[in-house]
Amino acid sequence: MDYQSSRHRIPVAGGGELNLTRFQPERIHGLPILCWHGAIESGRIFHSRSGKGLAPWLARQGHDVMVIDQRGRGSASPRPARGVSFSQRAVILDEVTAALAACLGLSGQSRCHVMAHSWGGVLIAAHLARVPSSREHIASQVYFGTKRQVRVQNPSKWLYIDLIWKGLAPLARGLCGYLPARSLRWGSDDEYAASHADSVAWVRETPWRDAEDGFDYAAALAQGGLPPTLHLAGHRDQALGHPRDVARFVEECGPHRHALRVLGRENGQGRDYAHLDMLTHPGAVEDVYPQALAWCQAHQDDTVLDEENTEETAR
Secondary structure, X not given: OOEEEEEEEEEOOOOOEEEEEEEEEOOOOOOOEXXXXXXXXXXXXXXXXXXXXXXHHHHHOOOOEEEEEOOXXXXXXXXXXXXXOOOHHHHHHHHHHHHHHHHHHHHOOOOEEEEEEOHHHHHHHHHHHHOHHHHHHEEEEEEEOOOOOOOOOOHXXXXXXXXXXXXXXXXXXXXXXEEOOOOOOOOOOOEEHHHHHHHHHHHOOOOOEOOOOOOEHHHHHHOOOOOOEEEEEEOOOOXXXXXXXXXXXXXXXXXXXXXXXXXXXXXXXXXXXXXXXXXXXXXXXXXXXXXXXXXXXXXXXXXHHHOOOOEEEEO
């Protein structure tokens, strides 16, 4: 099925803009899908310049797909720089709100599905904790490698989390006034100083509270939880989304209809997936993408939201 792509600039309260790349098929089936990237990356995690990736694949299946670049990512302004910064709270309250409104407005629908990679899932869940009215607009979610705290102990965690993210990155942030992840080859996009500092605090083994006003995200989600959510973890992901840390995040999100699946050979996939290749490897077209789409298709109807919370785990 063919699709057309278009780009839209979405103004955000507090200044700046989001970029929204829309993949619109000729014939649309089901609800639109909003895609949200993680830290030090952009929406390119969902689509390549050659037309590969999850977003074009979903469009070929007949879904209206909208991929967000947060402020400062891709070509969305303003670029991270000394004196130019936004906190995680600004993302949670302003950016996610603007993106949801744009997705629903462009599609003409009242509900959508959300797919988020890595830290993007933390930000979406935090939004739903602070803005519970948004839950009625999200039919289901798929989180790829999403964790908050990193509690596993292994050499990969010590290198990527302890040494780089919590050690060297704050030093680089202090020197530059932002995190120059691209030039340091730590990621595909730079990060605002405030949002990086906030994420470092949340990765530590501390309660899930807002740095600015102390809002308790875990307590808020305990009162209602998330829409039906498929949590995917890579069997080979040793630090950035280890299956045990993903499982801890599932519990932290409170009661919600969910499934936790670990992507690897022992669970029927063609390879053991890691943090990025669950979205970027050619094999994901057969191993991963259909699972995400099937979850959304199974949760199109409002009646599903009234069912008893269930859990499905594959470890």
